[in-house]
Amino acid sequence: MSEDKDAVDAITAQWFAVRPELDTAPMAVFGRIYRIAKAMGDAMEECYQRFGISRGEFDVVATLRRSGAPYTLSPRQLSATLMLTTGGMTGRLDKLEKAGLLCRKPDPHDRRGLQVTITDRGLALIDEAVGAGLEVQRAALTGLTDEEVAQLTGLLRKLLAGV
Amino acid sequence: MSEDKDAVDAITAQWFAVRPELDTAPMAVFGRIYRIAKAMGDAMEECYQRFGISRGEFDVVATLRRSGAPYTLSPRQLSATLMLTTGGMTGRLDKLEKAGLLCRKPDPHDRRGLQVTITDRGLALIDEAVGAGLEVQRAALTGLTDEEVAQLTGLLRKLLAGV
């Protein structure tokens, strides 16, 4: 169970040396969460690069894909799901439409709105990219047993509920 | 032990509906890590705003503070520690120097280099801000017992080592 010291251990040790009264337990959790998020984010970016899309663009097409047939959502639904402003959404849709992975059509029921749909090419690409992305994530988990992964998932669910 | 369904559970359920053969266990871990990192990052940004600095600027001054007296590091040491390019570092140092929280002096031993040091004002501010930041993080952990926090820390250390 005892593991090597890592970069976060070094930071908490430094704090203990100059401010021994501080409780650095929260730092030990969130410091690692930030680093894991950054490292894995970079790894995913690199993975999706093979498919010619960025991680943010992947998220858009993946959201449409997992919504099921007919793979159609409004820009507003997408920006709400992806926690993105409409400005950011417009930019992503522009690129993905230009790349031929999705298309924008007017909403027949509301002339203010649009419907965003995956193209056949987008569907084929995302089905491959999702598998590749999961494989990268799975590889990062090889140091943990299945039981540990389940335990970690439970603890993270609890933590996410509290933040 | 059974918890409510959260946003990540909804996403994995959607994937299961359209691609039941996919193993979404990695997604359940990293999806939550991304969300926790984003939510806590926003919360920290808001916390440090009270002290007139951004989270990135906090990290610079905090790195100097925890390095111990005489609270002096080179821009290169700082940018390496903070995983930032020299361009980004220059920008942060410019702002912090203008705000009077640190100062740049020539390195007496290497005429190419600089020494960055906290000012008295910077030291006082960071000692307050660190405490406030830890308090925000501690509050986010209230849903977990001390034992669970320790367990989570161990699992995250293991995961960080693998990514």
Next chain:
DNA sequence: GGTAAGTAGCTTACCGCTAAGCTACTTACG
């Protein structure tokens, strides 16, 4: 001692995001 390679920090160009403001349209209500 002179030259080549490496290193430190700054500048510039660019990229993606947010915040705020815009137009166009729908909906609710007197």
Next chain:
DNA sequence: CGTAAGTAGCTTAGCGGTAAGCTACTTACC
């Protein structure tokens, strides 16, 4: 019916980051 309020999507300005290139300086080697 007409007006006010709300909503959808786009545009613009600004911010913070990276990547690449620059100068200045040190170090290693012949």
